[in-house]
Amino acid sequence: MADVKLVSLTKTFGDIIAVDDMDLEVRDGEFFVLLGPTGAGKTTTLRLIAGLEKPNRGEVYIDNIFVNDFNPAVRDVAFVFQYYTLYPNYTVRQNLEFPLRSNLRKLSTEEINKKVAEVTKVLHIEHLLDRETVNLSGGEMQRVAIGRAIVRTPKVFLMDEPLSNLDAKLREEMRAELTRLHFDLGSTFFYVTHDQIEAMTMGDRVAVLNEGKILQIGTPDEIYNLPKDVFVARFIGTPVINLFDAIIEKDTLIIGKRDMVCSIFEKQCSLLKNYNKKNLILGIRPEDIDVSREKQKDNSFKSTVYFKQSMGVEDILNLKINSIIFKAIASPKLQTKVGETFYANINLDRSHLFDTETNKRI
């Protein structure tokens, strides 16, 4: 168990700045997720913490100890990779025992057996102990790989997209399992992924990374409901947030060629009090647009269903007003059809306003 601290961490590969002056504190016992698209610098960050890469600048602390000069073995972190790196001709037991047999540890056979038994119980793989790893399914292999990390009781777990090679069903199950595992172990998890749903469902806190820079750190609730900029707003949440270019005119926001004219209220007025520009970006999540057959009181706009994505539990309606297309969530009970007319009711109190030039939250 340990906290992790990164100070002004920078890593370049030739001209490319993979990690750009990063400051980060992961608390002891926290499930921390580093989220970003391919090439954001997530894996490099993880490798810097593990000691598999040397930073150009900056400091890495594990458990308040400055570890820049320590090699990976001494840092006492465990790495779980995207591709399960198990010894193929060894049994599950041998794979789990392997890290314990290291000369650094000097454990007795009894102690080793006890640890292996504990870990297999937590991960529900007792029945697999004597199987060779080549005969395991993908999910079983990833459990063993996680088991091999746990068995050492390291200070920190570093996980690099461990679920991305599993099929959708298994990924969903493993998400819940990892969340529960973290709860049971209480250790520090540092988890890297490009999949926002993994970050949202598992993380205590999430850092959104792009082009080597952290854009926002917060709880899933904070990054979803108070995104700091347009990138975070777009990256978090599915279906993706609607973003409209709007012109501010008196107490209204004008979208398109006056296709939508939204009246703004107290909350937005106070937000815009010190905002002197004429334009802004209005962000509104699809679930914050209510769809009805009858016109509602405020900000209710007539629109046609352009196309529809039926998800079973809900329908994603792609609605059209002249040349503006946006998404709204509707209940399947509404039985919407392509080409039909509905009213899109925009709940401005749930909207997000961004500066057109800086893309930052107003």
Add this chain to the structure above:
Amino acid sequence: MAEIVLRNIVKRFGSLIAVNDLSLDIADREFLVLLGPSGCGKTTTLRCISGLETPDEGKILIDEEDVTLKRASQRDIAFVFQLYALYPHLTAYGNIAFPLLTQRFDKKKIKEEVNKAAEILQIKHILNKKPKELSGGDMQRVALGRAIVRRPKAFLLDEPIGTLDAKFREEMRAELKKLHVDIGATTVYVTHDQVEAMSMGDRIVVMNLGVLQQVGTPYEIYTDPKNLFVANFIGSPGMNFVNCRPIRDSSGKLVLSLLPSIDTSISIPEEIQKIIVDKNEEKKDLILGVRPEDVMLSLKKEENYIKTKVFVIETTGSYNIIDIKLGNEIVRVRTLPTMMPKIGETVYIGIDMKRVSIFNKEDGNSIMNSK
């Protein structure tokens, strides 16, 4: 524009039957998705339609013409494997024009066709740029342009967006669906991802081990799965399954006894009681299937609710998934984002019995009448 008909298609590879007696009517302008796990026969089916494979038995008709023995090049359908592979040395224009160049169209005609495709995809302003100058989304649009510029009778797509980042996949799903609405060509799309199938398909064909399991609209397949395989494959988070058996309570009324580790019976609507009696399922082992959104969760005790504890809680922003333990089984509940019990906290769950599915445990088939 094309109507595609498959009649009793069988395709074998040695002793393996990849596609087993498959019949399908794909309507003109339809977006049909072939969905199933690897090895279910979906790609083989697509390859038979394209002409890359010849079926061992059965017939394939395109616009009423028997094309079973025709070569791929004679069928006028576009097969797209990957959408994102562009030629790096060519401009967007060059990439889109490429299939037409190989077909020796004249320059003026090519320009016309490329412009039309660019118009639909709203990429006219980037036609002179090279792939490395383009954003990911624009690269995808160029790749799509290359596929649609030939204006084939039908599109056949084999997991075209499977290897992209999650976020990007979501965008591409909407983009592909929009494109289909705009150009209206018959599309057959193969995937193992139920989200792709649900969000794009007009109809979905669920396959397993070469055999068709169910054909229907996304809504039909979601709300009325014909068997356990389909029920399990569709939906995220997936459907909950609880072993049960219909028994008579003290007043002689039919109730469902939940098995084996839960000592609870739940009452069932008359409609379902009637089905159980009519189909002679009384006292048989059944499986109750409940979607996570059809489980109600309460922090207070309520009538007909079962007492349980929170095992895991997952937030997504727009909803939460709360895992609870019912006996030894995990049951997943979809709730509003404001519902935030703690791990280990006592909660009560109820089941919306009007929306459940019930399966015979032995053969896995749904006993429900079609909704």
